[in-house]
Amino acid sequence: VIRLFALGSGSRGNAFALDTPDGTLLLDAGLSAREWLRRAEAAGLDTTRLAGIAVTHEHGDHATGAVRLARRFGVPLAATEGTLRALGPGTAGLTTVPLRGSSVTEVGPFSVACCRLLHDAAEPAALVAATGDVRVGLAYDFGRPTTGLRWLLRDLDAVILEANYDEVLLRTSGYPPSVQHRIAGSGGHLSNRAAAELLGELLHDHLRLVVLAHLSQQCNAPEVARAAVEPHLRRLGFRGTVAVAVQDTPLPPLPLMPRPAHLQAELGLPDRA
Numbered sequence: 001v002i003r004l005f006a007l008g009s010g011s012r013g014n015a016f017a018l019d020t021p022d023g024t025l026l027l028d029a030g031l032s033a034r035e036w037l038r039r040a041e042a043a044g045l046d047t048t049r050l051a052g053i054a055v056t057h058e059h060g061d062h063a064t065g066a067v068r069l070a071r072r073f074g075v076p077l078a079a080t081e082g083t084l085r086a087l088g089p090g091t092a093g094l095t096t097v098p099l100r101g102s103s104v105t106e107v108g109p110f111s112v113a114c115c116r117l118l119h120d121a122a123e124p125a126a127l128v129a130a131t132g133d134v135r136v137g138l139a140y141d142f143g144r145p146t147t148g149l150r151w152l153l154r155d156l157d158a159v160i161l162e163a164n165y166d167e168v169l170l171r172t173s174g175y176p177p178s179v180q181h182r183i184a185g186s187g188g189h190l191s192n193r194a195a196a197e198l199l200g201e202l203l204h205d206h207l208r209l210v211v212l213a214h215l216s217q218q219c220n221a222p223e224v225a226r227a228a229v230e231p232h233l234r235r236l237g238f239r240g241t242v243a244v245a246v247q248d249t250p251l252p253p254l255p256l257m258p259r260p261a262h263l264q265a266e267l268g269l270p271d272r273a
């Protein structure tokens, strides 16, 4: 059984995990190692099968526990070179795996590809992790989808996508205009409406799970994000699951069926050696 875990998501910490028969890959570990362990246990994630940790960028809400968990479980830590450098001397002695935008990198049993995002971090990236059975994408902390991001996120079985703010709630948030502009700008965050539009573009027959993530606590709410996205996707024919990750509690594990064998050839990322 393949399962996606959403242990927490928001400006105070993002932590996901893709659990497959071949092993488990953490996608961001933006909780303290201790809190991560507590939530993994609460959610029923078997930590003895960890095969690697991939992080999108060095900000605390994405990477706080990454180095410590990689050391504790003796697994490789994968990120762009800029992110690995920004994580600092703490990574000394760890197995680090640099991710490059132009190629697919093996992280344990997973193939990981990335795409650079515009955000105020060293070398932030969106990620796609694939095994023979499933292909999962993760993108947040960006304001505008690019052609490169759309290409990275094509043909997914599951996507974790930022739905940061509702436009009306942002305008009435009481944030100063300069802050509102930064949030809504190209290096800011993705609105619910922009997330719905991008998901509409990414839809295809095998996309079965959408997880809305990194919701603002001030300018969004789970039911608001869902209302902006789910009816739009249903109208376009989406019959899968829409889940909304929240900050403080793990979601129940989200099951993902492996792709039918006749479709698995499509999983190969194009430049895989």
Ligand SMILES: [Zn+2]
Residues within 6 Å of the ligand: 057, 059, 119, 121, 141
């Ligand atoms: Zn960030």
Ligand SMILES: [Zn+2]
Residues within 6 Å of the ligand: 010, 011, 059, 061, 062, 141, 214
């Ligand atoms: Zn963030």
